[in-house]
Amino acid sequence: MAAIDSSNASTPFVDFKNVWLAYNAELAAANHFAVEAIDLQVRQGEFIAIVGPSGCGKSTFMKLATGLKMPTRGTIHIDGAPVTGPLKISGMAFQAPSLLPWRTTVDNVLLPLEIVEPYRSSFKARRTEYVERARKLLQKVGLAGYEDKFPWQLSGGMQQRASICRALIHEPKMLLLDEPFGALDAFTREDLWCILRDLWTEQQFNVILVTHDLRESVFLADTVYVMGNSPGRFVVKKHIDLPRPRDLELTYTPAFTDIVHELRGHIGAHRTATSST
Amino acid sequence: MNSKQLQTWSPWILLITIVLLWQGACTAFEVSEFIFPSPTRIASQFWEFKTIIATHAWRTFWVTMTGFGLAIVVGVLLGFVIGSSRLAYAAVYPLMTGFNALPKAAFVPILVVWFGIGVGPAILTAFLISFFPIMVNIATGLATLEPELEDVLRVLGAKRWDVLIKVGLPRSLPYFYASLKVAITLAFVGTTVSEMTAANEGIGYLLISAGSAMQMGLAFAGLLVVGAMAMVMYEIFSVLERHTTGWAHRGAHNN
Numbered sequence: 259m260a261a262i263d264s265s266n267a268s269t270p271f272v273d274f275k276n277v278w279l280a281y282n283a284e285l286a287a288a289n290h291f292a293v294e295a296i297d298l299q300v301r302q303g304e305f306i307a308i309v310g311p312s313g314c315g316k317s318t319f320m321k322l323a324t325g326l327k328m329p330t331r332g333t334i335h336i337d338g339a340p341v342t343g344p345l346k347i348s349g350m351a352f353q354a355p356s357l358l359p360w361r362t363t364v365d366n367v368l369l370p371l372e373i374v375e376p377y378r379s380s381f382k383a384r385r386t387e388y389v390e391r392a393r394k395l396l397q398k399v400g401l402a403g404y405e406d407k408f409p410w411q412l413s414g415g416m417q418q419r420a421s422i423c424r425a426l427i428h429e430p431k432m433l434l435l436d437e438p439f440g441a442l443d444a445f446t447r448e449d450l451w452c453i454l455r456d457l458w459t460e461q462q463f464n465v466i467l468v469t470h471d472l473r474e475s476v477f478l479a480d481t482v483y484v485m486g487n488s489p490g491r492f493v494v495k496k497h498i499d500l501p502r503p504r505d506l507e508l509t510y511t512p513a514f515t516d517i518v519h520e521l522r523g524h525i526g527a528h529r530t531a532t533s534s535t
Numbered sequence: 536m537n538s539k540q541l542q543t544w545s546p547w548i549l550l551i552t553i554v555l556l557w558q559g560a561c562t563a564f565e566v567s568e569f570i571f572p573s574p575t576r577i578a579s580q581f582w583e584f585k586t587i588i589a590t591h592a593w594r595t596f597w598v599t600m601t602g603f604g605l606a607i608v609v610g611v612l613l614g615f616v617i618g619s620s621r622l623a624y625a626a627v628y629p630l631m632t633g634f635n636a637l638p639k640a641a642f643v644p645i646l647v648v649w650f651g652i653g654v655g656p657a658i659l660t661a662f663l664i665s666f667f668p669i670m671v672n673i674a675t676g677l678a679t680l681e682p683e684l685e686d687v688l689r690v691l692g693a694k695r696w697d698v699l700i701k702v703g704l705p706r707s708l709p710y711f712y713a714s715l716k717v718a719i720t721l722a723f724v725g726t727t728v729s730e731m732t733a734a735n736e737g738i739g740y741l742l743i744s745a746g747s748a749m750q751m752g753l754a755f756a757g758l759l760v761v762g763a764m765a766m767v768m769y770e771i772f773s774v775l776e777r778h779t780t781g782w783a784h785r786g787a788h789n790n
Binding site for chain 2: 325345348349350354356359360369370374375408410425436
């Protein structure tokens with residue numbers, strides 16, 4: 259069901275080779291890196307999660323993976339090509355839905371199509387077709403009937419769903435989520451886990467989910483990377499072998515909680531190790 | 536009358552109360568009409584000189600609106616430049632703040648040397664006094680974009696221009712309308728001040744000539760007309776604001 263049996267396992271979809279990033283030349287000269295020695299290979303269609311304490315460089319990692327920041331050292335290849343600038347094959351969503359209050363929900367979802375090629379040049383001519391696509395996507399995440407409402411008329415969870423739709427409307431090969439459910443209550447969050455799971459199962463894009471919620475990462479991801487504190491580097495890589503499709507009941511099984519517990523141990527251990535030095 | 540109605544009518548009730556108190560005080564203490572005219576005196580003078588007042592008021596109005604229109608164009612353009620570039624912001628902002636601190640009335644004699652007595656100095660004074668709030672508000676609206684949203688769009692290949700047009704400008708519209716409401720009242724101040732020394736027409740000129748002829752009722756009538764014109768323009772911009780950028784005031788209007 260999931261993308262585990264991807265055929266082109268030989269060339270990874272995302273390939274970080276010894277990537278270091280300092281935010282400017284001065285910091286680089288002082289050997290002060292935001293992330294260091296990142297090595298990461300992700301299969302086509304793989305769902306990975308990056309967990310770690312606040313300020314450990316998770317968001318920096320996102321900027322590297324989307325080409326918004328260039329690495330100071332090392333190379334990044336995505337989809338077989340070296341990253342040289344912003345990657346249009348990626349869609350992003352953040353903890354704040356940041357929808358535009360003067361646009362209706364469906365118009366917010368359409369925003370990327372007004373910007374990214376090849377949709378941009380045909381936007382006026384094929385607008386009705388795109389609107390239809392946006393409405394379908396919104397219905398898929400349970401926002402049927404809210405398409406023409408303004409974002410401020412929606413609840414936080416609904417806004418976040420719309421934000422994810424906006425990230426997916428141009429059918430990106432890679433979806434990057436930076437603590438997307440962090441501001442939601444526990445029940446809404448679990449709802450959205452399932453929505454994300456279903457979208458991913460259906461469309462088979464790559465997902466890089468940055469989160470500090472271990473249960474979330476174990477429930478959703480194929481592989482969980484634990485990032486240690488400043489400078490950010492991966493301290494643990496953990497394959498989640500839980501069978502798919504997964505449903506919420508799984509989160510109450512011993513197998514699940516054991517993995518969460520183990521990952522928690524890695525974060526704790528690493529923190530004491532660094533704080534004692 | 537419920538509290539909602541009371542709120543709607545409260546400005547009129549307050550106005551009537553003030554006028555009554557004013558009239559009462561003038562009558563009770565027998566204040567000379569040459570020192571401090573009573574409302575009835577102002578009203579009768581207003582009626583007596585209504586055509587003269589109307590001519591001067593019309594002049595002040597179109598001069599102000601011309602200066603104000605200029606202020607909108609220049610303010611929006613400058614605000615756009617300053618708000619969309621960090622370098623321009625750093626370079627221009629301190630100078631502009633310094634410029635804004637100068638009393639605009641002090642420019643009038645200079646403008647008279649350049650443009651002579653008449654329309655020129657008044658339009659330019661109205662412009663100089665009112666473009667600053669417009670510029671600052673546009674710049675602020677543009678400069679305070681959410682970084683996440685910018686990332687979402689930049690990753691799609693959005694140029695700075697796309698972000699400005701799609702997000703920055705609509706976002707700064709509420710700031711723009713807020714600044715119009717401040718700027719229009721300032722523009723009337725600018726025109727009137729300039730007309731007092733550098734024109735032969737307009738409410739400012741009327742105030743000076745009425746004052747020197749000890750026609751205090753007429754002078755007060757002139758002041759009222761300027762105030763009324765500013766209030767009307769302010770209300771027009773408020774209505775425009777509510778109709779175009781209602782999304783920015785949802786909290787206030789939903790309940």
